[in-house]
Amino acid sequence: MLTVHAVSRRYGNDLALEGIDLSFENGVYGLLAPNGAGKTTLLKMLAGLLPPSEGEISYEGKSIAALDEKYRMQLGYLPQRFGYYPSDTPLKYMQYLAAIKGMGRKEALERSELLLEAVALGEVKRKKMKTFSGGMIQRVGIAQALLNDPRVLILDEPTGGLDPKERARFRSLLTKLGRERIVILSTHVVSDVESVANEIVLLKNGRVFAKDKPEDICAMLAGKVYETKVPDTEAEAFRKNYPILAERGEADGWQMRFVSEGEKTLPHWEPMKPGLEDVFLYVYRDRERQTAEQRLFPREPVGVGEGGRLR
Numbered sequence: 001m002l003t004v005h006a007v008s009r010r011y012g013n014d015l016a017l018e019g020i021d022l023s024f025e026n027g028v029y030g031l032l033a034p035n036g037a038g039k040t041t042l043l044k045m046l047a048g049l050l051p052p053s054e055g056e057i058s059y060e061g062k063s064i065a066a067l068d069e070k071y072r073m074q075l076g077y078l079p080q081r082f083g084y085y086p087s088d089t090p091l092k093y094m095q096y097l098a099a100i101k102g103m104g105r106k107e108a109l110e111r112s113e114l115l116l117e118a119v120a121l122g123e124v125k126r127k128k129m130k131t132f133s134g135g136m137i138q139r140v141g142i143a144q145a146l147l148n149d150p151r152v153l154i155l156d157e158p159t160g161g162l163d164p165k166e167r168a169r170f171r172s173l174l175t176k177l178g179r180e181r182i183v184i185l186s187t188h189v190v191s192d193v194e195s196v197a198n199e200i201v202l203l204k205n206g207r208v209f210a211k212d213k214p215e216d217i218c219a220m221l222a223g224k225v226y227e228t229k230v231p232d233t234e235a236e237a238f239r240k241n242y243p244i245l246a247e248r249g250e251a252d253g254w255q256m257r258f259v260s261e262g263e264k265t266l267p268h269w270e271p272m273k274p275g276l277e278d279v280f281l282y283v284y285r286d287r288e289r290q291t292a293e294q295r296l297f298p299r300e301p302v303g304v305g306e307g308g309r310l311r
């Protein structure tokens with residue numbers, strides 16, 4: 001088990017994270033928050049690359065700072081940006097990293113080939129990485145994080161640059177990996193983790209806002225999400241009264257998806273099952289930005305989001 005106990009992290013006088021308590025067992029954990037919320041800071045501390053300003057992180061009951069090398073042997077880490085030589089092939093790059101980790105030549109070659117196959121780069125393993133797309137590079141990053149068959153796998157925004165097919169393949173790889181290790185990944189894209197994470201961690205204002213199964217996180221908004229058609233003349237007032245999760249401009253008004261905290265409902269409000277994206281949008285709603293946006297684009301349709309959902 002990996003535990004975070006009363007951890008805070010400062011940068012100068014700024015407190016990026018405060019009083020973080022978390023524990024992770026085998027499974028997939030999605031660390032979900034908008035940019036700048038402290039995801040990278042938390043992951044770097046979990047990877048032992050950044051010391052907490054206060055508190056302690058321990059693995060199997062021992063401080064990771066004290067375990068040091070022993071912890072690193074159990075750890076796989078994919079940083080947000082990783083360094084490689086563009087003229088290297090993925091196979092050469094993997095073998096080089098395997099050598100650094102102390103693997104013998106034969107084992108390094110076998111393991112590198114196996115992992116490159118697993119991320120569907122087997123056919124291009126001897127091609128120079130400078131010819132690769134962003135998604136292919138990201139898959140090399142995922143493969144290298146698995147070189148030492150880690151018990152703890154930490155991935156910082158691993159799906160950046162992946163196309164929808166690559167994302168789907170990555171999600172199925174995650175599910176397999178999470179069966180026998182701790183997998184923690186950060187993202188600000190809800191659909192990356194909604195279907196595969198055993199638990200979601202939401203960070204807000206430098207603290208843990210929630211840590212729960214996706215369905216229990218969604219239950220936070222149970223009975224509070226509705227959709228309705230609002231005529232143009234009433235749209236402005238409606239937006240002021242209710243947090244809007246999504247809206248779409250149509251010929252006869254606005255199709256609004258919104259949250260109502262009150263007991264009172266209207267007959268033409270259609271109750272909706274809340275999804276993780278609804279909770280994300282609600283928890284991280286930014287009233288000032290929404291107001292400014294509405295002033296700038298008062299009648300612009302917002303469009304349809306991923307998966308055909310309104311945004």
Ligand SMILES: Nc1ncnc2c1ncn2[C@@H]1O[C@H](COP(=O)(O)OP(=O)(O)OP(=O)(O)O)[C@@H](O)[C@H]1O
Pocket residue numbers: 011016033034035036037038039040041042
């Ligand atoms: N080295 C640093 N020096 C000063 N402030 C930092 C440093 N690293 C991060 N911060 C600040 O700490 C806060 C959290 O940043 P962090 O990078 O952890 O967030 P994040 O959720 O990972 O965002 P992103 O996805 O954009 O990387 C931000 O306000 C950021 O400006």
